[in-house]
Amino acid sequence: MPLAKSYAISLIGLNGSLVEVEADISSNLPGFVIVGLPDASLSEATARVRAATVNSSLPLPNRKLTVNLSPAAIPKFGSSFDLAIAIAALRAAGTIKNQERFLYVGELGLDGSVRPVRGVLPSVLSATHLGFEKVMVPQANFAEASLVGDIEVVGVDSLSEAVARLAAGSSQRRIQVQPSHTLTDSAGESQESSLAKDVADIYGQPFAIEALKIAAAGGHHMLMIGSPGVGKTMMAERLPGLLPDLAIECALETTALHSISASRNRIGSQLVVRPPFEAPHHSASSAAMIGGGKGVPTPGLVSLAHNGVLFLDEAPEFQLPALESLRQAIESGEVTIARSAGIARFPARFQLVLAANPCPCGFAMSKKASCRCTPMARQRYLTRLSGPLLDRIDIRLRITEVNSAQVELDRKNPNRADSARLRAQIARAREAGAARNRIFGFELNAQAPTSALRAIYADKVALTATLDRALRAGQINLRGYDRCLRVALTIADLAGREVEASDIAQAMILRGEDQLGAA
Ligand SMILES: Nc1ncnc2c1ncn2[C@@H]1O[C@H](COP(=O)(O)OP(=O)(O)OP(=O)(O)O)[C@@H](O)[C@H]1O
Ligand SMILES: [Mg+2]
Ligand SMILES: [Zn+2]
Structure with a gap:
């Protein structure tokens, strides 16, 4: 019998690793096993895939079906592999002939529906990094998947719709309309x-x-x-x-x-x-x-x-x-x-x-x-x-x-x-700051590393005299010193000019050194 394949993704944090799903149908006693380090919820995919195929009138042959998820060393969990497993199994059974290279994400319901899953956006982002040009996702995740942009997204509501899309081939590309409910959701x-x-x-x-x-x-x-x-x-x-x-x-x-x-x-x-x-x-x-x-x-x-x-x-x-x-x-x-x-x-x-x-x-x-x-x-x-x-x-x-x-x-x-009005002013200040800061590899003043502060203030020794005095007197520590320099940059960016001594004085007041100790 033929060895059939499809692709899924294993997401750890925001990082997705490619998982190859191989399905093999052999003439042994009927059964369905998944190998390759699946967790409990993923092992249950056998039941979901079996029921979903039957209820979609796409039954799998009554023989031994083995699904291997590789590489085996990558941990795999959750229900988002269901769709890829079903596609690989139906390819092995000869039901799907089309070999288009999709990455599949989606959970199957027993009735054959394709249900939304978490983490679709990072999965699709990873798919583009892995060189995929097409993903198939639950229709309910279509809008989220489409945010990525560089990849063709096919949304499906059911396993039979997925199979129909593959049978029709890429010429029959269905035009997707963004569901209107996404525009008024809680986010x-x-x-x-x-x-x-x-x-x-x-x-x-x-x-x-x-x-x-x-x-x-x-x-x-x-x-x-x-x-x-x-x-x-x-x-x-x-x-x-x-x-x-x-x-x-x-x-x-x-x-x-x-x-x-x-x-x-x-x-x-x-x-x-x-x-x-x-x-x-x-x-x-x-x-x-x-x-x-x-x-x-x-x-x-x-x-x-x-x-x-x-x-x-x-x-x-x-x-x-x-x-x-x-x-x-x-x-x-x-x-x-x-x-x-x-x-x-x-x-x-x-x-x-x-x-x-x-x-x-x-x-x-x-x-x-x-x-x-x-x-x-x-x-x-x-x-x-x-x-x-x-x-x-x-x-x-x-x-x-x-x-x-x-x-x-x-x-x-x-x-x-x-x-x-303030937001517009703040956006301008951020742009001005970023234009200076980018040379040093950061954008926001709060993120300025000490080395960058030294460089930015190198020709402004006179400005930092007050701070130097406070440092010598032990009223401020070096970290506090740097924080004042950072805030002073922001005050100057908001004013649309270079840093002045008054900015440093204002930064010291905002830091409230006198009120909470010198920490
Ligand atoms: N400067 C202000 N202008 C307008 N309304 C104010 C002002 N200060 C307080 N309020 C009103 O007082 C209410 C209580 O303020 P808020 O809950 O922010 O106080 P708080 O400092 O967080 O108090 P708490 O310490 O009890 O949490 C606000 O909902 C607001 O309606
Ligand atoms: Mg409060
Ligand atoms: Zn009190």
Whole structure:
């Protein structure tokens, strides 16, 4: 009997490896086995494929069917191999004669339907890297697969449709229409909501809005400290609305991460073009933060927030392991997760925003109420954040209550800043910064390596005099020194000129060295 083949992909993290599916029908006793390191759910493919072929009136011969997934060393899991296995089996049975080279992704229902699966976008991206020109995917994943662009995508609703498409050959290429439901799915709504929250809703607080603008323009991490009700949460929620749309490569990367996440039901979704905003509850575990999963690595919140904002409201209330787990992601811009299925590396370049009350009762900075905490409790509260994590925050802001006169004044001010205008200004500043930074191999000022800062400031010794003094006096450490240099670059980019001494002074104020110790 003939040896038949098809192709599938094994996805570990965002990385897909090619899996060759070989099917052989021999005259031994009837049976169906899959060999080549399948996991439990993949082994169940035998039952699904058997039932789906029968119910599609495409029965397999009642003989011994052996399916080999190679290379055997690559772990394989899940149900997305079903379609490829069925096609290989039907080729072995002689039902399919067409030998077109497709990569197949899809789960089979017992009734012969082709069901959507997770991770279609990274699978199709991998397929293009592996040199495939055609993929066949569940119709429900068609829109997601089509985001890739460089590859012919065929969407099918059932196994019989897949077989009909192959029987018709490539001349009968079916014209696909993007299903309309993908335009109004949940991702679309959340993308709009990041723009719905406008800084124009914030009255008073010009200093805080300026800080948000600088954070957005340079990608700087930020901490806001203030009494309950001063608007910390409100401001953090308005940061994503200040960020420009994602560039196409970033958008694909973020969409791919959301596509493989178990916590996001993004099947059939559209491209994530707005920077994501993740705001976990303070009970979140470190596994939820950095990712994990049983057997198969799945991305955590730091990766879902990739190219966007990770907001920890009431940050000192988070569990210490969860806070600590952020450090590695912040430093390297990615997380590595090892599970039995393999080692996955997930990108995790996010902008961290922390909000905190100044003390457990919250009123240590308030003019309206007095603090009931012991000096000890007050001191201990913020130190939960201190040390290495706090040290990586460029902007530390104290937010105080606005008074009613300021609110009145702002209500009547027709020229108040709004997010759309700031976003345009921020986009210009980012372009100006990137034009300078690209020579050194990075884009956002917050990502500037020390060597690049030395080079950029090499001819500006006079500017850094204040910082040098602070360094000598031990008021600031070298990391703090560099962070001020980074923020100063952003302030200059927003102003559309070279760095001046006042930018460094403003950066030092934004870093709040005096308020939280020299860390
Ligand atoms: N500057 C402001 N302009 C307009 N509204 C404001 C301002 N500050 C606070 N508010 C209003 O007060 C509400 C409470 O603000 P928010 O929840 O952001 O405070 P918070 O600092 O996060 O408080 P908590 O520490 O209790 O979480 C907001 O929903 C908003 O309506
Ligand atoms: Mg709040
Ligand atoms: Zn207190």
